[in-house]
Amino acid sequence: MSGTWSVVPALLLAAVFAASAIGKLRDTRPAAASFEALGLPAALTRSFVPAAWPMVELLLAAALLLAPGSGYAGSAALAVVLCAAYLLVVIRAARAPQPVSCRCFGALTSGVIGWHTAARNALLLGAAVLTFTDSRSGAGSEAVASVSSRIASGSGETWGWLGMVVLAVLVAVGVMLGDTAPHPERRSTEWTGRPIPRLSVTGTDGRPVTLRDLALTRAHVLVYVMPGCPSCREALPAVAEFAARTPEIAVHLVSAAPLTQPAGIPVLLDPADLVAQVFHLSAPGAVVLGTDGLVVAGPVSGPDAVARLMHEVRTVLVGGGD
Numbered sequence: 001m002s003g004t005w006s007v008v009p010a011l012l013l014a015a016v017f018a019a020s021a022i023g024k025l026r027d028t029r030p031a032a033a034s035f036e037a038l039g040l041p042a043a044l045t046r047s048f049v050p051a052a053w054p055m056v057e058l059l060l061a062a063a064l065l066l067a068p069g070s071g072y073a074g075s076a077a078l079a080v081v082l083c084a085a086y087l088l089v090v091i092r093a094a095r096a097p098q099p100v101s102c103r104c105f106g107a108l109t110s111g112v113i114g115w116h117t118a119a120r121n122a123l124l125l126g127a128a129v130l131t132f133t134d135s136r137s138g139a140g141s142e143a144v145a146s147v148s149s150r151i152a153s154g155s156g157e158t159w160g161w162l163g164m165v166v167l168a169v170l171v172a173v174g175v176m177l178g179d180t181a182p183h184p185e186r187r188s189t190e191w192t193g194r195p196i197p198r199l200s201v202t203g204t205d206g207r208p209v210t211l212r213d214l215a216l217t218r219a220h221v222l223v224y225v226m227p228g229c230p231s232c233r234e235a236l237p238a239v240a241e242f243a244a245r246t247p248e249i250a251v252h253l254v255s256a257a258p259l260t261q262p263a264g265i266p267v268l269l270d271p272a273d274l275v276a277q278v279f280h281l282s283a284p285g286a287v288v289l290g291t292d293g294l295v296v297a298g299p300v301s302g303p304d305a306v307a308r309l310m311h312e313v314r315t316v317l318v319g320g321g322d
Contacts, residue, residue, distance in 0.1 A: 006130075006134045006137070007134070007147045007150050007151060008167070009127040009128070009130040009131045009134065009167070010064045010065070010072075010076070010131045010134065010147045011065070011147065011151075012127050012167070013061075013064055013079050013083075013124070013127055013128055013131055014060075014061040014062075014064040014065050014147075015061075016124060017057040017058070017060050017061040017064070017079075018057070018058060018061040020054075020057050021053075021054040021055070021057035021058040021061070022054075024053065024054040024057075025054045034050075034230075035049075035050045038089050038093055039092070039093070039096075039228065040089070060075055060078060060079060060082075063075035064076065064079065064131065064147065065146070065147050065148050066146055066147075066148055067146055068143055068144065068145050068146040068149070069143030069144060070143070072135045072144055072146060072147070073132070073135040073136060073144070075135075076128070076131045076132040076134070076135040077132055077135075079128040079131060079132070080125070080128040080129060080131075080132050082128075083121065083124045083125040083127075083128040084125055084128075086121050086124070086125075087118065087121040087122060087124075087125050090113055090117050090118050090121050091118050093113040093117075094113055094114055094115050094117065094118050123167070126167075127167065191279060191287065191295040191298065191299060192295055192296070192297060192298070193294055193295065194294065194295050195212075195293055195294060195295075196211050196212045196215060196289050196290075196293055196294065196295055197211065197278050198210055198211070198212060199211050199270075199274050199275055199278060201214075201254065201268040201269060201270045201275065202268060202269040202270070202271075203268060204252075204266045204267070204268070209268075211275075211289060212293055214252075214268075214289070215289040215290060215291055215293070216291065217291065218248070218249065218250050218291065219248070219249045219250070219288065219289060219290050219291055219296065220249065220250045220251070220252060220288070220289045221239075221242070221249055221250070221251045221252070221286060221287075221288050221289075221309075221310070221313065222252055222253075222254050222268070222275065222286065222287050222288075222289065223235070223239050223251065223252070223253050223254065223265075223284060223285070223286045223306065224253075224254045224255070224275060224276050224279075224281040224283055224284060224285040224286070224287075225253050225254070225255050225259070225283050225284050226255065226256070226257070226283040227255065227257050227258075227259045229283045229284065231283065231284055231302070231303050232283050232284040232303075234284075234303040235284040235303035235306045235307065236265075238303075238306065238307035238310050238311075239251060239253075239265060239286075239306065239310065240264070240265060241310075242310040242313070242314060243264075243265055245314065246313070246314050249288075249313065251265055251266075252265070252266050252267065252268045253265050253266070253267045253268065254267075254268045254269075254270050254275050254276075255267060255268075255269060255270065256269075256270055256271055256272070256273040256276070257269075257271075279298070279299040280299065280301075281299050281301050282301040282302070283301075284301070284302070284303055284306050285298075285299055285300060285301040285302075285305075285306065286298055286299065286300055286305075286306045286309050286310075287299040287300075288309070288313055296313075297309060297312065297313060
């Protein structure tokens with residue numbers, strides 16, 4: 001690669017790493033939440049690495065723009081390694097039997113990882129490979145100038161710029177859309193007032209029970225969670241507080257896989273994950289079932305939405321909002 005246009009992949013990578021770092025720094029969730037959600041080793045998740053990672057990405061972005069010669073080549077090589085690692089982690093998450101939610105760009109994006117995310121990361125890896133190729137394009141012993149200096153002194157090559165701009169647009173669209181479907185915080189009224197669906201789950205006694213039978217004698221709040229879900233743990237304190245302060249309404253966690261009963265809240269097993277599919281819930285999510293056989297409120301998804309629903313139910317149905 002040669003010419004001013006060849007710096008576009010490096011510019012793109014620097015922008016992506018910088019945006020990712022800024023998004024992580026602005027994120028209100030614990031730094032380790034995304035590491036844990038992606039199933040990375042516990043030793044890594046509990047180390048200083050998650051908190052320091054935004055600074056690593058910022059430094060890499062700066063090196064890609066400012067470093068000449070071997071510094072540029074080293075930062076480009078690191079970008080290839082990181083983008084390849086990101087792609088492998090995303091592919092594993094996309095293949096997981098349960099949806100994996102990850103705010104890979106911190107507060108900028110959120111949602112469930114899918115093959116669209118893998119496609120985005122494959123484009124980023126391609127940009128990293130092009131950047132590394134550019135970093136090794138010096139003639140003989142001549143060091144490659146930094147990206148910033150070439151931008152300041154060089155002239156563009158029309159078709160090269162055009163092709164690279166197309167690549168930039170594709171990746172930019174992927175960054176904006178890659179983690180947004182479905183959004184983890186969502187509220188729907190389509191079920192409110194409708195009959196409770198005749199779904200069967202495994203009760204706390206190990207026997208099957210339908211959702212309608214479950215709510216025959218007492219209203220129920222069903223909270224959908226997944227094992228190892230950081231956002232679910234974030235929602236549990238509000239759920240536990242609601243259960244303790246509102247004994248008139250039963251609270252059950254619903255999970256497709258066995259999990260340790262947290263905070264004394266009973267767990268219903270739904271191996272086919274039908275509750276989440278029918279109510280269109282993302283973890284954590286909640287829905288309220290009434291004794292009249294109708295859905296009273298929800299469904300909602302997201303830790304903040306679940307907490308708000310708990311407060312609304314306690315206020316409206318019990319009259320104890322404080």
